[in-house]
Amino acid sequence: MDILPQLIVSGLATGGVYALIALGFVLIYKATHIINFATGEFMMIGAYFCYTFMALAGVPVLPAFLLVMVCAAILGFMVERVILRHMLGQPVISIIMVTIGLSSILMGLAEIIWTSQFKNLPPMFPRAPLNLGVAVVRSNLAYGFIISMAAVGAFALIFKYAKAGVAMRATAGDQMAAFSMGINVKSMFSLAWALGGIAAALGGVIIGAIGGISPTLGAVGLKIFPVVILGGLDSIGGAVLGGLIIGVLENLAGGYLDPFFGGGVKEVAPFVFMVLVLLLKPYGLFGKEEIERL
Amino acid sequence: MRIGDFKETYAADEAVFRTPTVRFWLWALAAALLVFPLLAGEYLIYMANITAVAVVGAVGLNLLTGCTGLISLGHAGFMGVGAYTSAILITKFGVPFILTLPISGLAAALCGVIVGAPSLRMKGLYLCIATLAAQVILEFTFVHWESLTHGIRGLNVPAPTLFGLSLASGPAFYYVIMIVAAISVTASRNLFRTRVGRAFIAIRDRDISAQLMGINLFQYKLYAFALSSFFAGMAGCLMVNLLKVVTPEQYPLHLSIQYLAMIIVGGLGSILGSILGAIFMTIVPELLRSALGLFQGLDPQIMSYLFPLQTVIFGALIVGFLVFEPHGLAEMWRRAKAYFRLWPFEY
Numbered sequence: 001m002d003i004l005p006q007l008i009v010s011g012l013a014t015g016g017v018y019a020l021i022a023l024g025f026v027l028i029y030k031a032t033h034i035i036n037f038a039t040g041e042f043m044m045i046g047a048y049f050c051y052t053f054m055a056l057a058g059v060p061v062l063p064a065f066l067l068v069m070v071c072a073a074i075l076g077f078m079v080e081r082v083i084l085r086h087m088l089g090q091p092v093i094s095i096i097m098v099t100i101g102l103s104s105i106l107m108g109l110a111e112i113i114w115t116s117q118f119k120n121l122p123p124m125f126p127r128a129p130l131n132l133g134v135a136v137v138r139s140n141l142a143y144g145f146i147i148s149m150a151a152v153g154a155f156a157l158i159f160k161y162a163k164a165g166v167a168m169r170a171t172a173g174d175q176m177a178a179f180s181m182g183i184n185v186k187s188m189f190s191l192a193w194a195l196g197g198i199a200a201a202l203g204g205v206i207i208g209a210i211g212g213i214s215p216t217l218g219a220v221g222l223k224i225f226p227v228v229i230l231g232g233l234d235s236i237g238g239a240v241l242g243g244l245i246i247g248v249l250e251n252l253a254g255g256y257l258d259p260f261f262g263g264g265v266k267e268v269a270p271f272v273f274m275v276l277v278l279l280l281k282p283y284g285l286f287g288k289e290e291i292e293r294l
Numbered sequence: 295m296r297i298g299d300f301k302e303t304y305a306a307d308e309a310v311f312r313t314p315t316v317r318f319w320l321w322a323l324a325a326a327l328l329v330f331p332l333l334a335g336e337y338l339i340y341m342a343n344i345t346a347v348a349v350v351g352a353v354g355l356n357l358l359t360g361c362t363g364l365i366s367l368g369h370a371g372f373m374g375v376g377a378y379t380s381a382i383l384i385t386k387f388g389v390p391f392i393l394t395l396p397i398s399g400l401a402a403a404l405c406g407v408i409v410g411a412p413s414l415r416m417k418g419l420y421l422c423i424a425t426l427a428a429q430v431i432l433e434f435t436f437v438h439w440e441s442l443t444h445g446i447r448g449l450n451v452p453a454p455t456l457f458g459l460s461l462a463s464g465p466a467f468y469y470v471i472m473i474v475a476a477i478s479v480t481a482s483r484n485l486f487r488t489r490v491g492r493a494f495i496a497i498r499d500r501d502i503s504a505q506l507m508g509i510n511l512f513q514y515k516l517y518a519f520a521l522s523s524f525f526a527g528m529a530g531c532l533m534v535n536l537l538k539v540v541t542p543e544q545y546p547l548h549l550s551i552q553y554l555a556m557i558i559v560g561g562l563g564s565i566l567g568s569i570l571g572a573i574f575m576t577i578v579p580e581l582l583r584s585a586l587g588l589f590q591g592l593d594p595q596i597m598s599y600l601f602p603l604q605t606v607i608f609g610a611l612i613v614g615f616l617v618f619e620p621h622g623l624a625e626m627w628r629r630a631k632a633y634f635r636l637w638p639f640e641y
Contacts, residue, residue: 083613086617094620097554101611105609109606229423278412278423282412282420
């Protein structure tokens with residue numbers, strides 16, 4: 001079997017999951033202009049919630065997913081309310097560092113609660129791999145992709161049509177104007193964090209189902225930066241496209257270049273690509289250029 | 295209670311250390327640092343060495359992030375460049391240690407300039423992510439450029455010598471590190487009395503205004519990157535000669551974050567802050583280790599919580615300082631001084 005279609009298809013599937021995680025990041029950035037460096041840790045905590053509900057409490061798959069979403073929303077809400085609310089109007093570096101500190105706290109807590117041992121989520125999808133004719137996809141990855149795309153679609157619909165979604169877009173566009181139109185801007189911030197938390201946690205459960213979970217799962221979260229930079233920080237469509245591009249790119253780079261470098265190209269290729277993009281287009285491919293005035 | 299001091303010459307007014315009291319305490323500090331290795335044990339000297347290296351690195355990062363406002367997540371990568379440069383020069387070419395110190399600084403500065411080059415077009419968070427990419431790429435290079443870096447096995451370095459004197463022991467190397475740290479601190483303190491340093495601050499406060507006032511943004515941002523990485527490279531060189539080994543795991547992203555934490559806890563844009571932050575962030579984990587050690591009798595498992603607890607406290611310190619004391623330890627120090635200067639009066 002030819003390796004190229006296989007690489008592309010599984011790259012697309014991974015990319016779909018990246019898109020979901022990046023969406024969690026974009027939702028928060030769009031509404032609050034906060035760069036959430038703790039997205040990876042939100043994923044990791046989401047995966048551990050899922051592990052707790054399914055493996056320890058024996059909850060079936062669907063209710064467990066719902067519980068994970070509820071818990072992740074509460075976590076996102078709490079984080080915004082307790083920590084980030086104080087950081088309104090602070091310089092970018094402070095906000096970035098707060099989320100980095102937050103990621104450290106979450107990682108340490110996860111290790112204290114669930115220990116650093118590697119754990120496997122109980123099987124939640126049918127085992128048979130999906131055969132697409134040109135390529136075969138592992139069932140976890142295939143179902144993960146389907147769930148991710150469904151979630152991304154749902155989020156996009158909420159953003160486009162639901163009243164809260166429209167209010168969030170208004171807040172993102174112009175906080176003052178939104179405020180004067182009677183939108184409760186602060187609760188929009190909370191909502192954005194809750195939704196962002198849900199998206200990241202779902203992504204974490206899928207990544208955890210594919211590769212197992214440990215407190216260092218959050219490291220995958222770093223990969224969303226190439227994704228969101230490529231797609232532009234505030235564009236949902238961009239996040240999806242960026243996710244798919246990065247997924248395919250890293251798989252191709254890993255498949256073809258690993259023999260020359262002795263492994264590990266998969267991890268670094270997205271960043272190299274991102275630097276090249278940034279050199280040519282400093283605000284990403286689809287990002288909005290910020291025009292500054294004095 | 296101290297009352298106002300007056301000066302008779304401009305030279306006195308422009309002096310770095312303005313009052314006799316300040317000068318007295320600085321001499322006292324210098325004397326204390328001088329006799330420290332005679333009194334302290336091997337472990338304390340090792341800790342002092344590690345801390346002083348951290349001071350050099352933190353001062354460097356503060357030049358870039360605190361003073362010029364360009365956030366960098368690649369500082370550990372630049373330290374790694376310095377460390378590897380020194381290790382390779384010493385082991386493969388037999389260059390003496392003292393020569394590798396400036397050379398590793400220059401090598402790191404070169405990397406810094408390359409990473410900083412896009413900084414004219416990128417700002418804030420985009421730049422931050424670009425430096426993150428630099429960190430990832432540099433780490434990859436350390437691991438995979440086998441012929442030069444020996445991959446994950448790393449390089450072993452012989453004990454450094456200085457003009458024929460062996461610096462193998464902790465106390466001997468202590469003096470070298472302290473001198474380098476003192477020079478770095480003084481140099482960066484003086485930098486802010488020159489055009490370059492003031493241009494950095496102008497860029498941080500508002501880059502467009504700075505440009506209107508005739509500061510070449512591109513040039514000065516590159517200066518900031520070069521200087522900061524130069525310090526990082528020197529810190530890396532000291533580190534490798536202190537530990538006598540360099541491996542890629544010594545310079546992970548986490549270390550970059552740790553340096554950022556140092557300057558935030560210490561105080562952004564303050565030299566004193568970099569020193570205090572470096573000391574604080576190096577000593578707290580050790581204190582935590584000893585504190586947990588006290589409870590080991592009660593629960594033998596307790597040491598297994600050490601690492602995650604360190605991670606939590608590390609994060610909590612960053613968040614706590616940013617929320618409650620954004621100007622860091624330097625500001626707390628200043629307030630304490632101001633309070634005692636007028637004590638027992640309030641104004």
